[in-house]
Amino acid sequence: MKAGDKRVHLGYAEALRLGNIQLLRRLDRSALNIASIALGLSFYASLLLTDTIYRTYESLGGANVSVEATYYWLVAIALTVSVVGITNAMLISVQERVKEIGTMKCLGALDRHIVLLFLIEALLQGLVGGVIGYAIGLIAAILSTGFSAGYDIILKVPAAQNLTLFASSLALAVALSTTATIYPAYRASKLDPVEALRYDL
Amino acid sequence: MIYDTVIELNGLKRHYDVGGETVKALDGVDLSIGRGEYVSLIGPSGSGKTTLFNMIGGLDRPTGGSVLIDSVDISKLDAYELAWLRCRRIGYIFQSFNLISILTALENVALPTVFAGTPHDEGIRKARKLLESVGLGERLNHKPMQLSAGQQQRVAIARALANDPAIILADEPTGNLDLNTGTEIIDLLHGLNKTRGLTLVAATHDLKMIKASDRVVWMRDGKVEKIERGTIPINITQKTEKEP
Numbered sequence: 001m002k003a004g005d006k007r008v009h010l011g012y013a014e015a016l017r018l019g020n021i022q023l024l025r026r027l028d029r030s031a032l033n034i035a036s037i038a039l040g041l042s043f044y045a046s047l048l049l050t051d052t053i054y055r056t057y058e059s060l061g062g063a064n065v066s067v068e069a070t071y072y073w074l075v076a077i078a079l080t081v082s083v084v085g086i087t088n089a090m091l092i093s094v095q096e097r098v099k100e101i102g103t104m105k106c107l108g109a110l111d112r113h114i115v116l117l118f119l120i121e122a123l124l125q126g127l128v129g130g131v132i133g134y135a136i137g138l139i140a141a142i143l144s145t146g147f148s149a150g151y152d153i154i155l156k157v158p159a160a161q162n163l164t165l166f167a168s169s170l171a172l173a174v175a176l177s178t179t180a181t182i183y184p185a186y187r188a189s190k191l192d193p194v195e196a197l198r199y200d201l
Numbered sequence: 202m203i204y205d206t207v208i209e210l211n212g213l214k215r216h217y218d219v220g221g222e223t224v225k226a227l228d229g230v231d232l233s234i235g236r237g238e239y240v241s242l243i244g245p246s247g248s249g250k251t252t253l254f255n256m257i258g259g260l261d262r263p264t265g266g267s268v269l270i271d272s273v274d275i276s277k278l279d280a281y282e283l284a285w286l287r288c289r290r291i292g293y294i295f296q297s298f299n300l301i302s303i304l305t306a307l308e309n310v311a312l313p314t315v316f317a318g319t320p321h322d323e324g325i326r327k328a329r330k331l332l333e334s335v336g337l338g339e340r341l342n343h344k345p346m347q348l349s350a351g352q353q354q355r356v357a358i359a360r361a362l363a364n365d366p367a368i369i370l371a372d373e374p375t376g377n378l379d380l381n382t383g384t385e386i387i388d389l390l391h392g393l394n395k396t397r398g399l400t401l402v403a404a405t406h407d408l409k410m411i412k413a414s415d416r417v418v419w420m421r422d423g424k425v426e427k428i429e430r431g432t433i434p435i436n437i438t439q440k441t442e443k444e445p
Contacts (some may be wrong), residue, residue, distance in 0.1 A: 006281065006282045006285040007285060007318070008284045008318070009315060009317070013321070014321065026305040084369065105260075106258070106293050106299075108285065108287050108313060108316035108364075109316055111280070113316070126409050194255050194260050194261050
């Protein structure tokens with residue numbers, strides 16, 4: 001063995017490829033996580049969008065309507081619930097993949113590679129959940145404000161504001177999904193390969 | 202000794218503490234295995250075969266004694282170097298195959314090349330060649346569940362070879378296979394040992410595997426009970442002298 005070249009790798013491109021495979025081929029489990037993120041986020045996005053729409057309406061000469069502050073507390077609770085749900089689902093996922101994780105370690109994966117694989121999977125779930133959640137939130141906001149402010153009011157909301165909201169929703173979705181997965185990913189990475197390979201479901 | 206030692210175990214001990222009682226899974230094992238040698242390990246369950254494998258593969262750390270792979274004491278390696286050892290120098294074959302269920306045969310075989318840092322296309326190309334060489338060229342995109350037990354073990358063998366390791370560790374590779382399939386797998390492993398000069402260490406109860414090996418190590422209670430030549434004796438010194 002020569003010193004200096006004794007390194008194992010896991011590039012981001014490969015991690016992304018593997019994360020994508022996990023997402024698509026374990027669709028039942030990832031769909032649950034995506035739904036959890038999408039639901040929490042749709043609530044968040046619909047509130048912010050409603051607020052933006054009302055303010056646009058007001059600036060165009062309409063009446064002053066606002067979102068009640070208590071709703072924001074509800075959003076915070078909804079998002080917390082979705083984080084807890086994802087953590088739970090991911091912990092079950094780790095349990096299901098004990099042998100798989102042990103095998104990967106046997107093939108040369110480092111602890112941080114396992115963490116990276118789980119986090120990338122969470123990031124992808126967050127992105128998909130975020131897009132879906134934002135779309136649902138947008139529809140909900142248009143429907144709920146349409147009666148008083150008109151259904152085409154969304155077109156009058158400044159594009160930059162709309163885009164910022166979209167970007168912040170996606171960022172939030174990804175942040176929540178990956179935060180929820182930190183602990184399960186850590187647990188997975190600390191699995192002892194000897195124990196893991198002996199493990200039977 | 203004249204031949205090149207690839208694995209050297211010196212007074213290897215592994216003790217576990219189970220409920221205040223010390224279990225001696227390995228209790229002073231001395232063994233050296235030459236490059237290109239085919240060694241079978243036999244012993245009742247609980248005799249320490251799997252623990253011995255985990256030690257050679259750097260998956261477990263000894264309580265006492267040392268494991269030298271290519272003259273390097275692996276207990277002195279850090280996590281990165283151990284991962285490298287597992288990735289590049291050692292190929293594992295398990296009784297229950299341990300293929301990754303959501304990956305196709307091709308992706309399973311290419312997986313070790315990912316950790317070795319091989320570019321994606323090259324890894325896939327190599328995996329395809331390996332699968333063809335074990336007779337699964339027509340089954341590249343099948344998932345493990347769509348393959349028979351024997352085919353799954355072939356995929357596992359191809360995966361073990363993905364990074365051109367020097368050592369193959371096989372833990373009961375025919376344990377889950379029927380007689381004919383088992384024989385095919387043994388022939389495949391034996392062929393790899395002879396044609397590629399791979400060092401093959403296999404735990405087994407299978408008489409056919411024992412017959413094919415150069416040496417047979419009998420284990421009992423964490424110790425080497427006796428070492429015998431296989432029934433096809435090969436002069437290791439002569440064999441390895443031919444190598445560069």
